[in-house]
Amino acid sequence: MFARRIAVIGTGYVGLTTGACLASLGHHVVCADVDVAKVQRLRAGQVTILEPGLAELVQEGQAGGRLEFVVGASAAVGDAEVVFLCVPTPMGQGGAADLAAVESVIAEVRTMLPVGSIVVNKSTVPVGTAARVSGLLKRKDVPVVSNPEFLREGTAVHDFLNPDRIVVGCDIQDAAERVAALYARLGAPTVLTDAASAEMVKYAANCFLAMKLSYVNAVAELCERLGADVADVTEGMGYDRRIGQSFLQPGPGWGGSCLPKDTQALLQVAAAVGYDFSLLQATIDTNTHQRQLIVAKIREAAGGRLRGRRIGLLGLAFKAGTNDLRDSPALAVAELLRAEGAELTGYDPGIDRDVDGVRVVSDAYEAAKDADTVVVLTEWPEFRGLDWSRINELAAGSVVVDTRNHLDPDALRRHGLTWWGVGRGHLDLGQDLAAVI
């Protein structure tokens, strides 16, 4: 029989998506959270996470009787065949992942797990965690499996139901196969391996993506200084199938709840086993520097200084399609601007409250009003369709700094604005190239 009884512990991005999607595949899923109010909202079909398709899947699952919400892990595991751990693993001291939540769930449920059930780590956890959880469980009859998620915020439901691959790792092959079978209907390539390798896949993939982005941001900076156009350069690179077109978009640096945390964690793990992962350190340093380069560009656009300047920020979330502000490069840039004395007004379609030091307004025009410089920090599609002549009338200055190369420069120019992108040679140093080199 395909349908399984599944418990999902934790109803954050990963847990709620996992629970709702597994229910949509036909399994019976009980999701647990310690937050009573959240469980009540979910029971009423209310999803506060901005994630396309998720609320609909939650409601469908509940209506079909395949998805339930309960308070506390112990209420969920009683008759579960598979228990997914989807609790937060925040960055702890020194950059290593903090496993307190995982440990507390294990302590709570270890004696309640049915004989022969399986515990699955879905959260991103350090290499060796499956073994550590197994040690805490002290249940020889309950294997611990690593099954990392590869969901992107903003497309989590789509990514879950259309995965590039499923990775399942366990030192007991049969348990790995049973977990892989939960996803059989998706028809995705499946990698069955040991637990440590599955855990490593997740870090190696996220750190590679971070490295790719830092590389492209560095190439963009060089393009700018050399008068080349990074958009054409990345297009030319991306046709090489070994490189690929995706994750080549320069920006204000990478952020979010995953890449910053995972790069730090792998760096820590490497150091703990005596390996100096200088490539990864450089990836992180380049990202920090990228924010400073963006601030320098905004400073220049604002006339050489930021003190007392009004800056209108378009976009605050770490990327479009989410209301997540965790480790958002937009906020990091905002903080640097504020430290230099700029006055910040911001608009983001997903944010309706002030965030540290930024007065958040309800539309892009209000953010642009009286701004000495308008800055695009998040690539929300709606920013492309703004009325630029109205923005030109409202803003005090005429330069728009587009840190995502998201807008159509010609559209802005037609309305009397000056567009400054990233890596597209606005400084026009190309003219002096012969002298520079």
Ligand code: UGA
């Ligand atoms: C990332 C990975 O992409 C997922 O595969 C992984 O499952 C997830 O982390 C996780 O570990 O759970 P996510 O953090 O949602 O997903 O966001 P991404 O789409 O990877 O974007 C990360 C950052 O890179 C954002 O700040 C984004 O704006 C930036 N980015 C991305 C660019 O600057 N340029 C690009 O071309 C792509």
